[in-house]
Amino acid sequence: MLNIGIIGAGRIGKVHTQSIANYVRTAKVTAIADPFITDETIEWAKGLGIAKITKNYLDIINDPEIELVLICSSSDTHSQISLEAIAADKHVFCEKPIDLDVGRIQAVLDALAAKPELKYTVGFNRRFDHNFRAIRNAVESGAIGKVELVKVTSRDPAPPSAEYAARSGGIFMDMTIHDFDMVRYLSGEEVESVYVQPAVLVDPAIGEAGDFDSAVITMKLKSGALAVIDNSRRCAYGYDQRAEVFGSLGAAASRNDAASTVEIATDGGVLAEKPLYFFLERYMQAFATEVTEFIESVVNDTPVPVDAEAGLAAVLIAIAATESAKTGVVVKVG
Amino acid sequence: MLNIGIIGAGRIGKVHTQSIANYVRTAKVTAIADPFITDETIEWAKGLGIAKITKNYLDIINDPEIELVLICSSSDTHSQISLEAIAADKHVFCEKPIDLDVGRIQAVLDALAAKPELKYTVGFNRRFDHNFRAIRNAVESGAIGKVELVKVTSRDPAPPSAEYAARSGGIFMDMTIHDFDMVRYLSGEEVESVYVQPAVLVDPAIGEAGDFDSAVITMKLKSGALAVIDNSRRCAYGYDQRAEVFGSLGAAASRNDAASTVEIATDGGVLAEKPLYFFLERYMQAFATEVTEFIESVVNDTPVPVDAEAGLAAVLIAIAATESAKTGVVVKVG
Amino acid sequence: MLNIGIIGAGRIGKVHTQSIANYVRTAKVTAIADPFITDETIEWAKGLGIAKITKNYLDIINDPEIELVLICSSSDTHSQISLEAIAADKHVFCEKPIDLDVGRIQAVLDALAAKPELKYTVGFNRRFDHNFRAIRNAVESGAIGKVELVKVTSRDPAPPSAEYAARSGGIFMDMTIHDFDMVRYLSGEEVESVYVQPAVLVDPAIGEAGDFDSAVITMKLKSGALAVIDNSRRCAYGYDQRAEVFGSLGAAASRNDAASTVEIATDGGVLAEKPLYFFLERYMQAFATEVTEFIESVVNDTPVPVDAEAGLAAVLIAIAATESAKTGVVVKVG
């Protein structure tokens, strides 16, 4: 039985803890840490049989019984805690991004290079979504031939506050980073250059904070294939998460998931349900699969489903995109 | 914390046990009984922390710590164990059917009438399916007006053996019984009469055993509305589970669930995924919701989601259908 | 150039005349007859270059220049005019039904048997619909294996007057007759017996006139396969015309046609267009194909797409259905 410590008991930390309780038989969460842990969360953790509940994450890092750490704390702590966990010989599941700074990500990669026995993964949950996996499978099967174009539509239901936008590293680092990873995942290719046409169409305060809330991002991949992402921070009908890969023999495309398949036909038209509201609804199963498969890779000593290099690659594209959005010219990645 | 005993550790018994472990925080399975329990199952039960593992279900009936019993044993034992559990003052979740014999079902209803403090439900899992619930919600909302026609398509991926067919009480009692309940659930009405056009199209051995493997079943409801079910014991593309309610203002209809929404377009056409294979895949979430909601009704002392009368009503329709299939004439229900 | 005479200048007579003008290069309409022809229709006919415009259809029957007659007059005149046209050695396109009386239909078949050089067809326009043809093609290709079940949904947007219902021969002869032909067309089989569960749910006046406005019709085909039709005389969302054939290897099913494929996603859901309103909209292209293919069969002396026997067969099923609706028992066809 693998012992797991959770660092960060916010929304996503709880999602992972619950997934492990529900789906994983070879590991259990034995400790959880959060500097702002609430009484309610403490109660919830006790209900799950978690023995160690602490405000200090070092209680987890320093616990020799714990072999695997999930880093679900605020983004600016990810790389530091990663380094500490690696130093303490623990396997690490780190929520994205590893860091906004390439040097700090590189430090994590270097630390990992020195300890090849440790497993490390980044939380690109969408790779575990049933729809995107089915597209990737179609690409890998050769059914659509050589990849020529990857399209990703990614729209959030509601914009963050301008304060959050400013702190987050900007839309490309905070939101599009998942889509950049999707382009790499679906195509199986590296991104060579990126051009961004950004806009502030949703909330002027986001623009005043120096960020954007809408964008069309064009990419050229190493093979010469193209990719395009369209983003909006606000989508009236919910969380719009679609992808399409077009190739020499055809295309594979996904639609959104909804709560039911029911259509109601009346004099006013034929009404179907909206997409699921946001990421907790849409990717609920993906979050569970993500954690489960990482734990399996640790238990069975097999390759991790998403490696640390993927975390770096997406950040490098986000950096290039941020620069393109500001300068209005194409930017090479890396 | 409510203590639960599981009687019958077959496929469905395990599904329910797992659902309780995953989703229910107010109850736990403390005992499981099966006369043919395997070593593997014993190991699995231990892994879930189940304290009492026995071959004799009376160890559960007689356990004063256990307040709720799930009857997942073979169909011919349901009514007998129900009566014993009620006598022992336990709440009961009973898999369908309560019994093939109306007198025995009535005995259970009589026993329940004498102990109104006990909760009793029948496992009509489809009532908890997201698609059928959305249809029912549309009907209840008034969006489609007065119900005029209920249509249910229900096709299993592969036929049972002829031996099973013979033992099961026949297709109408074994398979269509879920669809009969669906007609009642979706319409909110009682069935008045039934006419069956049966056929043996899939496996002649099923016909030789005195049963059918295909049927179209027409019903008249109390309000005068109509209903129709089409059944097949074999469906090449998986488990086909659709419903439609047509009313004076429109219709609400569901499609099947598939593993993904992906469509692959090539020179050969546009290919989407088949429906999910069978009931464990299609109704996985429904099984969890079913058990969860029943336990909630016990814990909160609220009405059960499906009552024992629903169990009787579906059997009465199945009996009428069986007679109609044999005589070729319309048969009144009840 | 084949000369055509149109008998009956009502809605469907005009549709056919226009189709010939638009799509047929090997034939032209040279005469049109209608006892109640309006000035507006006369103007329209002149605009199409029709030379002979008359109130007396015998002016067409007796015109030696005319080789082909389209009978679009009121239903009760179809068989009589058919006989006169055949006697005058003309090819005949006759709108459905040939007659409500089997003896009179037989008289037409007998007259045709004596003149094998004449082509005769019945206006079962749905056989020329792109969707139903695609289902038939799937069945014929063997893609879905041996036919086990044919399902037809057929709902009109608005009910006829009770007076019309009474005069029309009843719902099964007037409306369902098309669906009976669809069952024969899609399965490629004859109907052996029929059971009807009728209802009056839309307009009580239709019931008082001795007819029904809703029905579920179950059929057994000669091979043992099953068929089921559901009908309503009123459908709030337009003309609902769907079919499905289920077989040993799979199923082929069609959806309704709409004016566009556009979906509008908002906070209220995802709204698509209703089905096309009624038969003129839904079957516009089918009407043109129907006439075109019949004229081709005359010009090229090839088999007609729908023969007179199909006209008789559908009427025989309608008669059986009418009897079943009244008696409540299964009725053998023919």
Next chain:
Amino acid sequence: MLNIGIIGAGRIGKVHTQSIANYVRTAKVTAIADPFITDETIEWAKGLGIAKITKNYLDIINDPEIELVLICSSSDTHSQISLEAIAADKHVFCEKPIDLDVGRIQAVLDALAAKPELKYTVGFNRRFDHNFRAIRNAVESGAIGKVELVKVTSRDPAPPSAEYAARSGGIFMDMTIHDFDMVRYLSGEEVESVYVQPAVLVDPAIGEAGDFDSAVITMKLKSGALAVIDNSRRCAYGYDQRAEVFGSLGAAASRNDAASTVEIATDGGVLAEKPLYFFLERYMQAFATEVTEFIESVVNDTPVPVDAEAGLAAVLIAIAATESAKTGVVVKVG
């Protein structure tokens, strides 16, 4: 009765001639001209009752009986013949593009400005497509709020020869020009700047000829809204023609048209039909509507559905796109 002359008896000239014969009652084609007219085409024209069949288009320009001219000749003759037809006081329907050269287009606009009584239109047939019109209607109705993003997918089934590509003015002038017009039509806005990420992925010979066969084109509109087009000259599953407009209150999106709605479900999946093969199939009805509405605007002296300025605007965007593809930077339009 308006007399029409057709200049150019190639594929599209024939389509328009046939549409007028089929659908227009207030006008007729009395003359057709083509320097390379074949015997077969002469026969076809005679069959339609066209009186004047000539190799010299000036026979049409100089015919005082002809009031309206359709210019369906090769692209490099459009502006010259337009000027001659305007000088001869004729209404003009001109296939796209008016010219590749802005000065020559301006000359046509100047000539028209001097004769405001003449009607002039450009053949942007997609504006008359049922799907794109339904999207435009949704935008105009306010249902999706303020436009934020227009997306157009446009893929041809098979690439042209490299020779054609070179002569045609390049992919943006030859193919994307329709999509540029779509962006203007769907948004109701002007395009301010354009950035192109082009590629040669389909046929290296097209690249050697100095053209591209694949592209992602990003645009900024005057209001600040964004637009994106993705193009390919080769699409294995046919003609892919989709659009989506995303706004503050939602989105309106269209799918492709197929020959039928039929889905065939088997063990291999659920197979639907491919999109219609190419523009003659997909836009057949749009071509008819296009000509019909223009003739109506002439007959009724109402505004033309697409004016000459639209022809200029699309060419200006195509010029900017061509430059962006070559320079790799954003280019202002006009």
